[in-house]
Amino acid sequence: MASYIFRRLLLMLPTLFGIVLVSFIIIQFVPGGPVERMIAQLQGHGGDATSRFTGGGSDVGASSMQSAVGQSSKYRGAQGLDPEFIKELEALYGFDKPAPERFWIMLKNYARFDLGQSYYRDIDVVDLVLEKMPVSISLGLWSTLIIYLVSIPLGIKKAVKDGTAFDFWTSAFIFFGYAIPAFMFAILLIVLFAGGRYWDLFPLRGLVSENWREMNFIQLALDYAWHMTLPILALVIHGFASLTLLTKNSFLDEINKQYVLTARAKGLSEKQVLYGHVFRNAMLIVIAGFPAAFIHIFFTGALLIEVIFSLDGLGLLGYESIMNRDYPVVLGTLYIFALIGLLMTIVRDVVYVLVDPRIDFEARAV
Numbered sequence: 001m002a003s004y005i006f007r008r009l010l011l012m013l014p015t016l017f018g019i020v021l022v023s024f025i026i027i028q029f030v031p032g033g034p035v036e037r038m039i040a041q042l043q044g045h046g047g048d049a050t051s052r053f054t055g056g057g058s059d060v061g062a063s064s065m066q067s068a069v070g071q072s073s074k075y076r077g078a079q080g081l082d083p084e085f086i087k088e089l090e091a092l093y094g095f096d097k098p099a100p101e102r103f104w105i106m107l108k109n110y111a112r113f114d115l116g117q118s119y120y121r122d123i124d125v126v127d128l129v130l131e132k133m134p135v136s137i138s139l140g141l142w143s144t145l146i147i148y149l150v151s152i153p154l155g156i157k158k159a160v161k162d163g164t165a166f167d168f169w170t171s172a173f174i175f176f177g178y179a180i181p182a183f184m185f186a187i188l189l190i191v192l193f194a195g196g197r198y199w200d201l202f203p204l205r206g207l208v209s210e211n212w213r214e215m216n217f218i219q220l221a222l223d224y225a226w227h228m229t230l231p232i233l234a235l236v237i238h239g240f241a242s243l244t245l246l247t248k249n250s251f252l253d254e255i256n257k258q259y260v261l262t263a264r265a266k267g268l269s270e271k272q273v274l275y276g277h278v279f280r281n282a283m284l285i286v287i288a289g290f291p292a293a294f295i296h297i298f299f300t301g302a303l304l305i306e307v308i309f310s311l312d313g314l315g316l317l318g319y320e321s322i323m324n325r326d327y328p329v330v331l332g333t334l335y336i337f338a339l340i341g342l343l344m345t346i347v348r349d350v351v352y353v354l355v356d357p358r359i360d361f362e363a364r365a366v
Helices: 002-028 034-042 083-092 099-111 125-160 165-179 182-193 217-255 258-265 270-288 290-301 303-308 314-323 327-355
Strands: none
Touching: 002 099, 002 327, 125 165, 125 217, 125 270, 125 303, 125 314, 125 327, 165 217, 182 217, 182 303, 217 270, 217 303, 258 270, 270 327, 303 314, 314 327
């Protein structure tokens, strides 16, 4: 297993390179880069640089125009600005170098985990990500944990009682929860329990109260749970449906196989058959989806939840960075997301072996 993990770690390098390369290329063709935004602000247009920029990318530009001082510029919004000042802006944001050179510099920095500095926040990207990480960890970790703790036992129970009233009514509840988007359910929770129109039982913003420094450990834990109840509930209600049905169908498929009939014929109890034989095989497909489910909740699924409940996490950070053309943050967070996603696939394979020791990754090619 150790040599398999080592090979997978080596394969992560070209994968990360491809992700970073494609992302870097796409960014070159996004209109309204940081230089254009700064020019628009200086010209008094409130940062609406995209509409004033005629080119395809922030460093390739478009057709040259004559500025008010009679010299050419690749930025339409640069009319009336000193060309030397424009060059200083390009140097400030690193756009004074050719794209291949900038990409090579970025790769060398990423190898040292130096993700650069935010254009607008005056802080290193790594420090910025670490600052926002507690919110995303709280939402992603607790939501995923609760979803799995609820969905797997419920899916097993539905498989055992397939076709009964319990299966019918739980399925109705599951489909109802799945049909409502997480953000809609979050709004409903606010209306009901956060002072919207009925009860004012839970807070609407932050991970903890403002006086959290004055609390002891137990008070802080309770305050944290109080703040996170509604956001996590909104994610869990929508997220557990697909996993429950996946677990049910996986167990149903295994229950009907010959080895289960043989185990029952030997006189084993239903619990011994279910958890001693079926569980190990049926859980493989559930485990296979864990990395994708975790990454979805951890980074993307909680975006609107963060906005609705005023939680400043990685999802909101990534969205604001894209809108503000804060390229170091965009590329840096994408690099971290990709790295965590690839590591999670390795964790999945390790769990495969723990669940079913018959699986031997050493005997197969990666």
